Amino acid sequence: MLLSLLLLASRSALAANGGQLLDLAALKGQVVYVDFWASWCAPCRESFPWMNRMQDELGRDGLVIIAVNVDHDHSDAEHFLREHPARFRVVFDPDGVLPGQFGVRGMPTSFLIDRDGRVQSRHAGFRLTDRDPLTQQIRVLLHAH
Amino acid sequence: MRPARAAVDAAWRPPHAPEFEVLAREDGIIAVYFTAMASPCELLLEATDVHAAGQLGSAAAQEAWRIETKFSRYRPESIVSVINRSQGSAVAVDLETAALIDYAARCHSLSQGRFDITSGVLRRCWKFDGSDRVPNPDAVAALLPLIGFEKVLWQAPLITLPAGMEIDFGGIGKEYAVDRVLALVAEQFAGAVLVNFGGDLATNRAPAAGPWQVGVERPDTEGQARLLLELRRGGLATSGDTHRFLLRDGVRYSHILDVRTGWPVPAVPRSVTVAAGSCVEAGILATFAMLQGSAAESFLIEQGVQHWCLR
Amino acid sequence: MQLKRPVSQLHLGLMAASCALLSSTARAQTADANQPPQIDQPLQIDADLLYYKENAGRVQTIEPIVSLKKDFGDQRVLDGTFTLDSLSGATPNGAIPAHQPQTFASPSSSSLTPKPGAKTTLYTIAPGDLPQDPHFKERRVAGDLDWSQPLGLDNTLSYGGHLSTEHDFDSVAAHAGLSHDFNEKNTTLSAGVSEEYDRIHAHGGNPVPGSDYALYEKEPNQTKTVAGGLIGVTQVLSRNWLTELNYTYDRSQGYLTDPYRILSVVDATGLVASYRYENRPDTRARQSLYWVNKVALGSTVLDLSYRRGKDSWDVGSDTVDARLRIDLGHRVYLEPHARWYRQSAADFYSLYLSETGPAPVFMSADPRLAAFSATTFGAKLGMTAGRNGEFSLRLEQYQQRPTEQSSSLTALQGLNLNPNLKATIVQLSYHLEY
Amino acid sequence: MRIRTVNCIAILLGVLVIGGCSTLGVKPWQREILARPQMALNAEPIDAAIDDHIYFSKEAASGGRSFGGGGCGCN
Incomplete structure (x- = not known):
């Protein structure tokens, strides 16, 4: 409930920002995994291979991964992406508009949004042991319909 | 003229579309058949060991399917x-995708914008x-703003496509797969190799x-009269x-479309x-x-390449 | 139909592009495609060589240190350090210089005067010189192992142990700490406890504290324990300023006396009459407040700290330490370092004892317990070596200036009773990440 | 004297904690400078250990950064 409100808040703010960064409404019908990351965050490095695998394996079932980069300096993000290639969408938000609206409290933080556009869960941090539970949550949402 | 000992039929169709098949032919060639990229594929190896050839064929098919999965x-x-x-x-794209986009960008500029991987929306x-x-000319005109590689922001490893635009690697992907598979097999096999993906082929x-x-x-004539060509090395597309x-x-409307108008290029040959x-270069x-x-024809003559143009 | 003509510019361009595509992806294939990217969990190796040398033929140390740090992922880190420490040179025995020659026995001697069948090593100090045992030699082997891991989302647990052994001293210690992040990880509260157990078995036995040096009375092995605690707050003040405030308290109990230190006992004129072994209280409570700041000024990082220390022996101390890490280009950095320290003397410290006054219960002439000020100046130059390596050289000069260096007693006129200490520190480091 | 010191410490800690909760700090996505290895409080742990060891053997005060130095005879 609280999380849904947060999402609504982020949508209205997005509209004010031109909605250019992330248009979640257009992704209705898909399961969206929004991940906030930064080049300087150590666990973020560990999350990238897993997100690549998720996009490869579950993309056909309707999973969309959107990684929101919050680096102030764009070249830091590019450097990171050269070392850790991403096979999913990356949105650049150097001014921290999206994490502010989503209420991100640490790096990384991810939000799992169901096909109806509701935020179903928030996950703070990323550890190797988080991979299986997160994968399971995504699968459950993908097959909820 | 020599007997066609190592004959390749570019128009070959598998008799019952097997997923993967190894065949030791009488002419001393081992053939591996599989299907990838909606095309019948064959790998011809100047080899005697069917088992080893099968393994090479399997690696070849895996590579073709990998490329198909990644770029389709x-x-x-x-x-x-x-x-x-x-x-x-x-x-953010990986190095392989970046190389393909680089290639497409290069071709776009060399063709003065006529070759364009964003033209797929015309479909x-x-x-x-x-x-x-x-189609209705207005509908075609409405799509034109979505076409033009110059509108794409490409700064490796980041590609930014304006909303609504699309890219595809049609006209590059299959040829690329042929060369990749040939390189992969030739790395592990000393004999002559020919890779043929639905008529686009390459040999070491x-x-x-x-x-x-x-x-x-x-x-x-569709499969009746064939042009018989000899190939020693390189690619054919x-x-x-x-x-x-x-x-x-x-009026015959060819599928070769002019990105500037959205309409077919007039008077294209039936086949080139x-x-x-x-194979990439030939393609x-x-x-x-086209x-x-x-x-x-005059274009091909000017390029100084071996070609066969049918109208 | 087939024409051989010179290749056109366009065809050349297409050829080049095709070649670039096929050759670049041949490389990309091996680096990327099929195998999933490896998660980097680097192993860090540090190899250091410390050379420490004091002036006037005093102690010098060569100390190789090897440290391994392994990240097991998820911020679970194991850190191990191995140190080998070889000391040699002369070390002050606590007696003051005199205008007459003075003769002492090395601690390992079985008596002060040569006896048949007993080993006795004597050394004589020239008039005016600071009495120092020239045979001082020690080898220390030490190992540290530390583990750190997250506990839940906002906590970090760490614990570790320390072992060290010398010919005359063994130490085993353990510590554990917990830190808790809150306020969006802008504030961290830390708390920790430590316990150390030491065994002292001096060369030739532990002297009876306070006893007459001439009697050469020795005791069996002694022990001491140190129990400590720490609380701290770390606070992010801005995008480029981090500060930490720590309060530590520890309490030592047991044999705190230095078995090799003696004091000169002088008569009313200042002539040396006898010597006594030192004697310290068997408890000592210490507390310190440590405040450190890390401030990024562009690419330069300032590390500025202040420490206030106080203990139950009445030693008060202040330390200011400043380091500036300056990036000189992409691969080289320079780190100037300055440190200033001062301390007051322990309440039972004296340069020498007087025969005439009442004999104190506790006494020590250890220069470490004297009032002094000290400065360190130096710099470190570091440069990247290869892809994952870093090489650095640190050069520093340490100088201690005792407040009290002379006496008004006639027989001690013209003598520097507690000379300045100067030391040079050279550290070579190599850091490698796998 | 000691009681006064402890009181001062308690007040300082309290001020930092309370201040920290309300206004100080940065947003989680603004930590790129703080995340630089040089900005770590123990950026050079071996240098720090060497210094602690040297000063422990030459001065009366030790530690503070973390637990007090020690573990050696250091005469």
């Missing part, structure tokens, strides 16, 4: 789909199914018995509209086959020739 616009999980769904945000209007359903060298004999289907055209009021150093030359329309 029809697969939602492919990098192309990820890019096409990105709605104006940047996508929304144009369905080349042999019918007479020519001719078998000891003589050059590969390649039969190219003639578009108008064909661009044609045998099955992909519209016919209305006696080019031999070059690699792009054939495509460039884009020239009536000037295809």
Whole structure:
């Protein structure tokens, strides 16, 4: 409930920002995994291979991964992406508009949004042991319909 | 003339579309058949060990399927789909994808904008199914703002596509797969290898018995009269509209579209086959020739390449 | 139909592009495609060599240190350090210089005067010189192992142990700490406890504290324990300023006396009459407040700290330490370092004892317990070596200036009773990440 | 004297904690400078250990940064 409100808040703010960064409404019908990351965050490095695998394996079932980069300096993000290639969408938000609206409290933080556009869960941090539970949550949402 | 000991039929169709099949032929060639990229694929090896050939064939098929999975616009999980769904945000791509985009960018500039990987959106209007359903000119014009590689922001490893635009690697992908598979097999196998993906092919060298004999289907007769070519080294690719055209009021509308107008290039040859150093190079030359329309032949002569142009 | 003509510019361009595509992806294939990217969990190796040398033929140390740090992922880190420490040179025995020659026995001697069948090593100090045992030699082997891991999302648990052994001293210690992040990880509260157990078995036995040096009375092995605690707050003040405030308290109990230190006992004129072994209280409570700041000024990082220390022996101390890490280009950095320290003397410290006054219960002439000020100046130059390596050289000069260096007693006129200490520190480091 | 010191410490800690909760700090996505290795409080742990060891053997005060130095005879 609280999380849904947060999402609504982020949508209205997005509209004010031109909605250019992330248009979640257009992704209705898909399961969206929004991940906030930064080049300087150590666990973020560990999350990238897993997100690549998720996009490869579950993309056909309707999973969309959107990684929101919050680096102030764009070249830091590019450097990171050269070392850790991403096979999913990356949105650049150097001014921290999206994490502010989503209420991100640490790096990384991810939000799992169901096909109806509701935020179903928030996950703070990323550890190797988080991979299986997160994968399971995504699968459950993908097959909820 | 030598007997066609190592004959390749570019128009070959598997008898019952097996997923993967190894066949030791009488001419001393072991053939591996599989299907990838909606095309019948064959791998010909100048070899005697069927088991080893089968393993090479399996590696070849795996590689073809990997490339197909990664770059097919029809697969939602492919990098192309990820890019096409990105709605104006940047996508970071891996080195292999970056190399393909670099290549497409280079071809776009060399063709003065005629070759364009963003032209695929025109398929929304144009369905080349042999019918007479020519689209409404307004509908075609409405798509033009979504076309133009110059509108794409490409700064490796980030590609940013304006919302609504799409890319695809049609005209590059299959040829690329042929060269990749050839390189992969030739790395592990010393003998002559020929890779043939639905008529686009490449070989490392001719078998000891003589050059590969390649039969190219003639578009108008469909499998009846064939052009027989000899291939020793390099790639061979064909661009044609045998099955992909519209016919209305006696006008044949080719599937080769001019990105500047959204309409078919007039007077394109039925088929252009080019031999070059690699399948990728042959393929792009054939495509460039088709884009020239009536000037295809003079274009090919100017390039100084071996070619066969059928009208 | 087939024409051989010179290759056109366009064809050349296409050829080049095709070649670039096929050759670049041949490389990309091996680096990327099929195998999933490896998660980097680097192993860090540090190899250091410390050379420490004091002036006037005093102690010098060569100390190789090897440290391994392994990240097991998820911020679970194991850190191990191995140190080998070889000391040699002369070390002050606590007696003051005199205008007459003075003779002492090395601690390992079985008596002060040569006896048949007993080993006795004597050394004589020239008039005016600071009495130092020239045979001082020690080898220390030490190992540290530390583990750190997250506990839940906002906590970090760490614990570790320390072992060290010398000919005359063994130490085993353990510590554990917990830190808790809150306020969006802008504030961290830390708390920790430590316990150390030491065994002292001096060369030639532990002297009876406070006893007459001439009697050469020795005791069996002694022990001491140190129990400590720490609380701290770390606070992010801004995008480029981090500060930490720590309060530590520890309490030592047991044999705190230095078995090798003696004091000169002088008569009313200042002539040396006898010597006594030192004697310290068997408890000592210490507390310190440590405040450190890390401030990024562009690419330069300032590390500025202040420490206030106080203990139950009445030693008060202040330390200011400043380091500036300056990036000189992409691969080289320079780190100037300055440190200033001062301390007051322990309440039972004296340069010497007087025969005439009442004999104190506790006494020590250890220069470490004297009032002094000290400065360190130096710099470190570091440069990247290869892809994952770093090489650095640190050069520093340490100088201690005792407040009290002379006496008004006539027989001690013209003598520097507690000379300045100067030391040079050279550290070579190599850091490698796998 | 000691009681006064402890009181001061308690007040300082309290001020930092309370201040920290309300206004100080940065947003989680603004930590790129703080995340630089040089900005770590123990950026050079071996240098720090060497210094602690040297000063422990030459001065009366030790530690503070973390637990007090020690573990050696250091005469």
